[in-house]
Amino acid sequence: MNNGLDDVVATETVMSDVDGLAGRLIIRGHSLDDLAGRHSYEEVVALLLAGFFEDLPAERDLAARLGSARAEVFEALVPASTRLGHPTVTEALRAAMAPLADGEDLATALRLIAAPAVLVPALIRQRRGQPPVAPDAGAGHAADILRMRHDRMAAPEAAAALDTYLVTVSDHGLNASTFTARVVASTHAGLVSASLAALSALKGPLHGGAPGPVLDMLDGIGAPEQAEAWLEASLDKGERLMGFGHRVYRVRDPRAEALKRSVRALVAGGEQTEGRLALAEAVEAAATRILARRKPDRPLQINVEFYTALLLEALGFPRESFTGVFAMGRLAGWIGHAREQTLYGRLIRPQSRYVGPRPEQAA
Numbered sequence: 631m632n633n634g635l636d637d638v639v640a641t642e643t644v645m646s647d648v649d650g651l652a653g654r655l656i657i658r659g660h661s662l663d664d665l666a667g668r669h670s671y672e673e674v675v676a677l678l679l680a681g682f683f684e685d686l687p688a689e690r691d692l693a694a695r696l697g698s699a700r701a702e703v704f705e706a707l708v709p710a711s712t713r714l715g716h717p718t719v720t721e722a723l724r725a726a727m728a729p730l731a732d733g734e735d736l737a738t739a740l741r742l743i744a745a746p747a748v749l750v751p752a753l754i755r756q757r758r759g760q761p762p763v764a765p766d767a768g769a770g771h772a773a774d775i776l777r778m779r780h781d782r783m784a785a786p787e788a789a790a791a792l793d794t795y796l797v798t799v800s801d802h803g804l805n806a807s808t809f810t811a812r813v814v815a816s817t818h819a820g821l822v823s824a825s826l827a828a829l830s831a832l833k834g835p836l837h838g839g840a841p842g843p844v845l846d847m848l849d850g851i852g853a854p855e856q857a858e859a860w861l862e863a864s865l866d867k868g869e870r871l872m873g874f875g876h877r878v879y880r881v882r883d884p885r886a887e888a889l890k891r892s893v894r895a896l897v898a899g900g901e902q903t904e905g906r907l908a909l910a911e912a913v914e915a916a917a918t919r920i921l922a923r924r925k926p927d928r929p930l931q932i933n934v935e936f937y938t939a940l941l942l943e944a945l946g947f948p949r950e951s952f953t954g955v956f957a958m959g960r961l962a963g964w965i966g967h968a969r970e971q972t973l974y975g976r977l978i979r980p981q982s983r984y985v986g987p988r989p990e991q992a993a
């Protein structure tokens with residue numbers, strides 16, 4: 631039985647539409663190209679939450695409220711978070727967010743969006759023996775994240791790249807983590823519960839845990855001329871190529887190009903090397919060719935995670951924190967979906983068909 635629910639339409643939503651054949655993503659009425667690099671993450675948060683909170687303020691006030699939420703999270707959660715000994719930043723992030731009080735209100739939503747933005751930089755620094763850097767409530771969200779990570783003002787192209795990334799991954803139809811958020815929200819458990827469950831779903835390597843292993847793959851390949859042989863050997867072993875394939879897209883993921891543009895800007899600014907980008911391009915070309923030959927019936931191209939890996943590496947995030955950085959962007963989508971589910975949906979409770987033994991068949 632195929633239990634991946636491939637063609638099941640499980641809900642109606644105003645949040646986003648993923649057209650897998652045309653390679654088109656629409657977020658609340660806007661194409662990705664209209665948003666990525668043109669609107670700030672704060673503006674996209676306002677867009678994604680519109681209609682779901684009665685007291686949602688105008689865009690500029692929302693940005694200020696998000697800044698205050700960063701300061702609040704820093705005071706409330708960072709001291710305890712830096713004592714967490716979880717194996718990865720993403721697992722520590724989940725534990726560090728757990729004390730947040732559950733609720734359905736805007737203040738809870740903004741604290742949730744602020745939480746990974748503040749906690750991921752603090753957790754990375756703690757693992758390097760560096761003290762946490764307090765947020766600047768008046769700064770732009772992406773620039774402030776980089777300042778908290780590096781304890782200095784970010785270069786404009788770095789802040790722009792992170793902003794573009796957060797916008798690009800902010801929502802994406804009924805992906806596994808968003809579906810998880812909606813299931814939990816449908817029980818009226820609250821936004822914190824829905825978001826933590828979604829974060830747990832996101833961290834798997836088939837979903838938002840993929841970009842770290844993309845870098846492992848690039849490191850393993852080492853040089854463009856070794857790509858072909860390395861990829862063939864990996865596929866011969868039955869492995870999946872990380873950052874390739876998608877449940878919905880049958881063409882190249884449209885987000886890949888937006889992110890690659892940002893990576894190019896980071897190369898121009900000296901944050902990423904030309905060699906790394908050239909290696910990634912060679913791997914993309916070789917893998918696309920090899921996958922087309924091996925799986926002629928199943929178009930497999932890069933997904934959003936491929937150039938995410940290069941972008942986050944260039945911004946100084948270690949690979950074990952990549953899922954936490956993904957969550958910084960996706961939280962706005964999870965919260966919009968969770969609110970839509972609570973306000974307009976019902977308890978999600980599908981059926982299963984029992985195929986185990988029945989008592990009357992037992993000897």
Ligand SMILES: CC(=O)SCCNC(=O)CCNC(=O)[C@H](O)C(C)(C)COP(=O)(O)OP(=O)(O)OC[C@H]1O[C@@H](n2cnc3c(N)ncnc32)[C@H](O)[C@@H]1OP(=O)(O)O
Pocket residue numbers: 634835836837838840869870871872873874875876877878925928930933934935
């Ligand atoms: C933000 C995101 O979540 S984007 C996705 C991030 N995940 C990754 O990059 C991990 C690698 N990719 C994958 O594992 C898959 O492509 C997924 C999980 C994303 C989607 O998978 P599904 O839609 O369930 O496809 P499914 O698992 O049915 O695969 C179909 C066929 O393509 C193959 N295939 C799919 N992806 C890959 C891949 N990355 N490398 C090699 N083969 C692949 C499968 O082996 C399968 O072949 P088979 O029919 O001969 O057994």
Ligand SMILES: O=C([O-])CC(=O)C(=O)O
Pocket residue numbers: 799801802803804805806876877878933934
């Ligand atoms: O839509 C999906 O299945 C996975 C994905 O690309 C995302 O969550 O961004």
